[in-house]
Amino acid sequence: MKINVMQDVLQANDRIAEENRQLFLKNRNLVLNLMSSPGAGKTSLLEKTAEKLAGKLRLGVVVGDLETTRDADRLSKFNIPAIQLTTGSACHLDANMVASALPHMQLDKIDILVVENVGNLVCPAEFIVGEDYKIMILSVTEGDEKPLKYPLMFHESALMLINKIDLVQYTNFNMGEARANARKINPNIDIIEISCTKGTGLDEWIAWLVKHHQKKLGELSHA
Amino acid sequence: MHEMGIAQNILEISVEAARKEGASKVIRINLIAGELRGIVPMQLTFCFGIVAKDTMADGAYLDVEEVPVAGHCKNCNSDFSVEEYEYVCPKCGSPNIELTGGTELRIKDIEIE
Numbered sequence: 102m103k104i105n106v107m108q109d110v111l112q113a114n115d116r117i118a119e120e121n122r123q124l125f126l127k128n129r130n131l132v133l134n135l136m137s138s139p140g141a142g143k144t145s146l147l148e149k150t151a152e153k154l155a156g157k158l159r160l161g162v163v164v165g166d167l168e169t170t171r172d173a174d175r176l177s178k179f180n181i182p183a184i185q186l187t188t189g190s191a192c193h194l195d196a197n198m199v200a201s202a203l204p205h206m207q208l209d210k211i212d213i214l215v216v217e218n219v220g221n222l223v224c225p226a227e228f229i230v231g232e233d234y235k236i237m238i239l240s241v242t243e244g245d246e247k248p249l250k251y252p253l254m255f256h257e258s259a260l261m262l263i264n265k266i267d268l269v270q271y272t273n274f275n276m277g278e279a280r281a282n283a284r285k286i287n288p289n290i291d292i293i294e295i296s297c298t299k300g301t302g303l304d305e306w307i308a309w310l311v312k313h314h315q316k317k318l319g320e321l322s323h324a
Numbered sequence: 325m326h327e328m329g330i331a332q333n334i335l336e337i338s339v340e341a342a343r344k345e346g347a348s349k350v351i352r353i354n355l356i357a358g359e360l361r362g363i364v365p366m367q368l369t370f371c372f373g374i375v376a377k378d379t380m381a382d383g384a385y386l387d388v389e390e391v392p393v394a395g396h397c398k399n400c401n402s403d404f405s406v407e408e409y410e411y412v413c414p415k416c417g418s419p420n421i422e423l424t425g426g427t428e429l430r431i432k433d434i435e436i437e
């Protein structure tokens with residue numbers, strides 16, 4: 102006998118993500134799901150962001166990474182709440198893992214919560230965690246054809262940061278190609294070129310954050 | 325590898341749907357997977373075989389129907405399939421399009437006994 106099911110495979114995850122979202126709404130948090138390959142510069146970006154936002158907006162971070170990295174320790178040095186989820190062999194954070202970190206955070210004392218996802222260009226894009234936006238980092242050492250190989254992540258992201266542009270002269274990374282490939286998959290994607298080590302482009306990134314935080318507050322006051 | 329987690333979810337949804345019908349066995353599952361999901365059917369069926377072992381879906385055939393990326397032009401109202409991630413309308417050239425297919429990941433139906 103054949104029976105109709107018509108159910109989304111990830112509905113269990115999406116339900117928990119919605120619960121997270123409601124909690125974030127109540128606490129007026131802008132929530133970003135930050136994704137990239139391993140080593141593209143997620144933690145470095147958050148270190149710089151903590152520095153630049155200090156005294157302006159309150160940042161909080163949930164980090165999911167393999168057991169060996171100590172990203173939360175790196176971030177705690179900047180006096181921001183940072184919770185590390187040790188994911189073991191998991192290749193992405195799902196809504197349930199993020200939910201498990203939230204009771205340990207004072208969400209009402211946070212303006213922008215960033216979820217640093219596990220380094221991987223495939224799996225994290227599949228699982229929403231309750232974020233307002235997905236954002237991603239592509240570093241110039243990875244190659245400009247990445248958008249065409251991993252279309253979902255580029256398609257789902259509101260912003261692509263191109264990091265390590267201080268190294269671009271030592272690679273065959275073509276900036277024009279990278280931008281064109283990303284825009285092909287996602288015509289509306291914002292693109293900012295940065296270098297976390299040199300500080301290039303970081304003001305533009307902070308401006309993006311501030312703008313989207315204000316937009317979020319605007320939506321909340323109309324809700 | 326996200327195929328393992330996805331296989332687990334497919335199993336749970338199918339078994340629950342079959343139980344509701346009072347079935348004793350799941351024989352076949354028809355899955356719809358959008359091209360943008362990047363699902364590798366062989367990996368997925370392999371993972372499914374592992375997680376389904378010793379459940380009522382043990383040995384069930386998992387069919388993965390891949391759905392190409394499709395778009396709708398908001399400018400000229402035409403519907404088309406998106407080739408090579410070229411996100412512009414093939415008819416009028418407008419980039420003002422919305423995706424109508426390619427991101428789904430859904431169990432369509434199952435066969436039980």
Ligand SMILES: Nc1nc2c(ncn2[C@@H]2O[C@H](COP(=O)(O)OP(=O)(O)O)[C@@H](O)[C@H]2O)c(=O)[nH]1
Nearest residue numbers: 139140141142143144145264265266296297298
């Ligand atoms: N040259 C250069 N190295 C960078 C830049 N950003 C990060 N890195 C280095 O890349 C490595 C991985 O960075 P990390 O922030 O830990 O990456 P994550 O795995 O994405 O969190 C570290 O050694 C960083 O110092 C950059 O803009 N330029």
Ligand SMILES: [Mg+2]
Nearest residue numbers: 143144166172
């Ligand atoms: Mg990191």
Ligand SMILES: [Zn+2]
Nearest residue numbers: 397400413416
């Ligand atoms: Zn058109």
